Amino acid sequence: MNMFTEIIMDYYRHPRNRGKLAAPDAHARDTNPLCGDTLEMSLKVENGIVTEARFDGTGCAISQAAASMLTEQIQGKPLATAKDLNKDDVLGLLNIPISPVRLKCALLGLKVLKLAAYPKLGAELSREEEESL
Helix, strand or coil, X not given: CCHHHHHHHHHHHCCXXXXXXXXXXXXXXXXXXXXCEEEEEEEEEECCEEEEEEEEEECCHHHHHHHHHHHHHXXXXXXXXXXXXXXXXXXXXXXXXXXXXXXXXXXHHHHHHHHHHHHHCCCXXXXXXXXXX
């Protein structure tokens, strides 16, 4: 097992920011029907800054690790940062080769983060952007 695989397994076994927030300012849930991953994300936002981010769900190590990593990335940053995050950012966090079949697993957290953040930002996830996730 290489170092990066070990990091993903650590995030899977010991997720950061797992749980639910009471009365979140932003929340979304989605599934990956290809492999059955489910994920929800809750955000607390004060003055445009994400003060807390939590995720919950079930799924493979890649989907759960990526969601955990994304909550760490977004906390303390402007909510608008969610609009700028993309596939390459998530793949960079995971830092392992992701097969086309596992790509939807890796990107589910990003999709759910955007689904939570966009309404709060007065934006909508475009069909093109959603299909790329």
